Amino acid sequence: MDNKLKVILSREETSARVKELGEMISNDYRKKELVLISVLRGSVFFAVDLSRSLTVPFSIDFISISRYGEKTDSTGVVRITKDLDVNIADKDVLVVEDILDTGLSLSYLLRNLKTRNPKTLKVCTFLNVESRRIVNVPVDYKGFDLPDIFVVGYGLDYNEKYRNLQYVAEYIKD
């Protein structure tokens, strides 16, 4: 193992919790038109595993927004870099995030999706870092609460590395 990494959530813990979330969501979305919206790129791993544990019909789509600090956008405003292909009007939408911390980007995303008139709009995040929250956003389903540490794995990266880890680890900087 990379000596900069300290395992926080094992593959088994992660897998078990994702299944639990899948059961909860399946119960809540019976007889509804569930659309999972995975926020690229980090949440893909979680969204795929979550979708496999669902026992209700659903469709899945992907959305991506620019991030503050990216070279091309550092002086502008947030924009959608990959939009949905499906129409979510009158659908029961569940936004799937890998990690929710400041709430800044999710706040924008929810405002944007609301304008498309979904029937319901909820949020499921794999990791939740409440201590970093700046603006309040609703969290309907969450996998794990984390303290203010920098983590990688299970879709989360550091300079595009470590996304493929099947566990979640704290990345300890030099």
Place this chain on the structure above:
Amino acid sequence: MALITLSREFGSWGEEIARVTAEKLDFLLINKKIIEEELSPSPETHDQMELEEKALGKNEHQSLLRKERIFSLHRYLNQLSEENNLVILGRGGHLLFKDYCPALHVKIICPLEKRILRVMELYSLGKKAAHTLISEQDRDRKKYIKDIFNENWLNLNLYDLVINTDKISVNRAAEIIVNSFIIMGKSNDLTTAPQEELPKANLVLSSPEKSKEIRFMHPSEEEFAKMLDFYRINWKYEPRTFPLEWDSEGSITEAFAPDFYLPDHDLYVEITTQRQKLVWKKNKKARRLKELYPDVNLKIIYNKDYKSLLTKFGLDN
């Protein structure tokens, strides 16, 4: 921004008049206690500043101390005046901002006998004790102006307006100041707003909203404003000052103006990049704010939180 300075004789109701004037105009009141708390990072250095102030004129470092004090005082008040309309009580504000525009410099006076009666009533003192207290306070003010600014406190030519409170009330004196300020603003064409829109009780001269248009007190605030702009989150910079403490005369002695207000989230945000062990004063203010204004939501972004933010957005290198 605009400012009004008030100099006063002890017992002339100057503190009360400053407070009412600030309320009528929705200006931020700045007095001795607020200035000294902001300029001294700990109670120990606060005490040291008091000692140094009293020592002025008694040792060979007089000139240097005077210059340092004027410099730090002027820098602090200048920063405040860039973002706030101010009523400055005492501290030689009329001399610090002698050439500032728009400004109104006011002196509050009252005959000694009347002041003695007021001080006797206010502090439950006998006539002699009241007289002694007035003499001491006025002497200290005269000395402060002489030592720090090398000016004569009694020189009425340093003021635009002198009000004698012998026969008028606090409220009437404040009205005179407010109206004088508005008339002065009109005659000098001082405001950026159309003159007919000058409000009687809210003389905010400009209200820029975006990060590019505002002069922030600290680079971290500017960076944070850019983040909010990026995610299209509405914000206002230091839109409200919360009074936290008052003295026996009802003057505000401590206040807190959080850096940002996010109206869509009904949230105030304060950013501090001080080291954790030095944020005790801010935490104390935050606790007091919560006690006095339980419905106000405040989020403090500490240095470690701010660093996390920079790391998250890849700006930490």
